[in-house]
Amino acid sequence: MDVTFSFDNTYSRLPGRFFARVDPTPVSNPSLIAVNHELAQELQLDPAWLASPEGIAVLAGNLVPDGAEPIAAAYAGHQFGHPVPQLGDGRAVLIGETVDRTGVRRDIQLKGSGRTPFSRGGDGRAALGPVIREYLVSEAMAALGIPTTRALAAVVTGETVIRERPLPGAVLTRVASSHIRVGTFQYFAFRRDIDGVRTLADYVIARHYPDAAGTGTPYRALLDAVVARQADLVAQWLLVGFIHGVMNTDNMSVAGETIDYGPCAFLDAYDPATVLSAIDQLGRYAYGNQPGIAHWNLTRLAETLVPLLADETEAAIATAQEALAAFAPRFEAAFHAGLRRKLGLSSEREGDAALGQDLLDLMRDNQADYTLTFRNLGAAAGDPAGDRQVRDLFVDPTAYDPWSRRWRRRLAEDPQAAEDRRTAMDSVNPKFIPRNHRIEAVIEAAVERGDLSPFAELRTVLSSPFDEQPHFEAYAAPPSEQQRVLQTFCGT
Incomplete structure (x- = not known):
């Protein structure tokens, strides 16, 4: 196992207009919050070295390791439907790329590491609360089996950042299969830089979708692949009750990973109109709107690729529309297949x-x-006595009963053995999610009292979301009326 990073950087070899070269800004007194041992080992890193003074210096941005080529990526985006021609990494630095033990290339990025040419007047820093939120939620998503960026480590900086009030600063080390966004394509398209779009598309094909290169229409194959991955990803979000909260095009990864956990949240009571993000005042990114917004974002991606899809604009637009038309059926198939599994159905019937x-x-x-x-x-499927646990969750418990009878008739027609059904259902229906009130309690303990033990305990619970964990039973409970979180915040 390598002690330090073995970098093999490719994005920094692209033309200079794709990024700005900038080192992280050192901090005064960094100390470790957490190291993700499992992920470190995937990346062929020694967790003990990451927790050492030298490792902490790297994680804080105080030491640029050998082989690193720190850059801030350029990108644009539509934010709440409005085009913004230049955004970019304003508080994050990609220090390099490494290849994990399975042969997958991964970006290593320091988030909250200081100002860059894209900071637009911001301080380039991150507060401790948003770092804790992203660490917990991204790792919970990974444990739930949902494609996501990962949290390798987090440190506090020993410095204060000013938001609505002074807060402790922190840096998150984020790992992604890449940080290329729909907004990255838009950055070049807004500038009518077709060569830039083509160079980026070729890079994405080589890195993420190599099979597309072997087709006669690689850019169409690229669009098809991104559409499919996003349809599957958003279906997975809905199946666990996840609300991204800020689905701008600059927050949509072309690699099909969940990225940029700002005002994200999970449903407590089910309502597709749920909006918790404080900045989403019109409900654009409500839970139930996410499939439609994903399609809208993909349409923006398709617009950037039009010059590459065909020589004639009309033919290129028709090609793009054909690719986009595949989103809805792909999403519906993925969502309904997942919903069947959640209901304990191993076969499909009308x-x-x-x-x-x-x-x-x-x-x-x-x-x-x-x-x-x-x-x-899951309990009710094997024993009708388990219906009580379900009924008790309904304001009107009797509303569940007619549906339950229909469900049991359908279960009786399913070929899966009854003794296997509970195990199958429990493997897709988590017991533990990063409930909003739990995250807020962890943040409050860390920020107000410097107490990281609730953070460590919640990390443990969320690492096994499908297990019973009787010692942590309280973490499965929904919030009381007094505990309910009504708004979540981006933290920038």
Whole structure:
């Protein structure tokens, strides 16, 4: 295992207009919050070295390791539907790329590491609260099996950042299969830099979608692949009740990973109209709007690729529209397949989608907790006595009963053995999610009292979301009325 990073950087070999070369800004007194041992080992790194004074200096931005080529990437984007021609990494520095033990190339980025040419007047720093939120939620998503950026480590800087009030500063070491966004393509398209779009597309194909290079239409194949990955990803979000909160095009990875955990949240009571992000005042990025917004973002990506899709504009637009038309059926297939698994159905039959949707409608009307309703169905599937645990989550418990009878008739027609069904359901219906009130409590303990023990305990709970964990049973409970989180914040 390598002690330090073995960098093999490719993005920094692209033309200079793709990024700015900038070193992280050192901090005064860094100390370690956490090192992700499992991820470090995937990256062929020694966790003990990362926790050493030299490792902490690297994680804080005080020491640029050998082989690193620190850069801040250029990108643009549509923010809440409005085009912004220049954004870029304003508080993050990509220090380099490494190849993990499975042969996958991964970016290593320091988030909160100081000002860059793209900071637009900001301080380039991150507060401790948002770093803790991203660490917890991104690692929870990974444990849930959802493609995501990862958290390798976090440090406090020993310095104060000013937001609404003075807060402790922190730096997150984020790992991604790349940090290329829809907004990266838009950066060049807004400038009518077709060569830049083509260079970027070729790079993305080589790095993420090499099979596309072997087709007669590689840029169409690229668009098809990104559409498919995003459709699958957003279906996975909905199946665990995740709300991204700020689905701007600059926050959409072309690699199909969940990226940029700002005002993100998870559903407690099921309601597709749920909006928790404080900056989403019109509900553009509500839970139930996410598939439509993903399609809208992909349309913006397709617009940037039009000059590459065909020689004639009309033919290129038709090609783009054909690729985009595949999103809805792909999403619906992924979502309904996942919903069947959540209901304990191993086969597909007519009426399954309606059965699942009817349950969701009942949950919405009765303020039923999303996560626990599906988790408790696992117990109910094997023993009708388990119905009580589900019924108790409904404002009107009797509303569940007619649906339950329909569900049991459908289960009786399914070929899966009854003794295997509970295990299968529990493997897709988590018991533990990063509930908003739990995250806020962890942040408060860390920020107000310097107490990181709740953070460590919640990390442990979220690392095994499908297990029973009887010692941590309280973490599965939805919030009380007094504990409910009504708004989440971006933290920038």
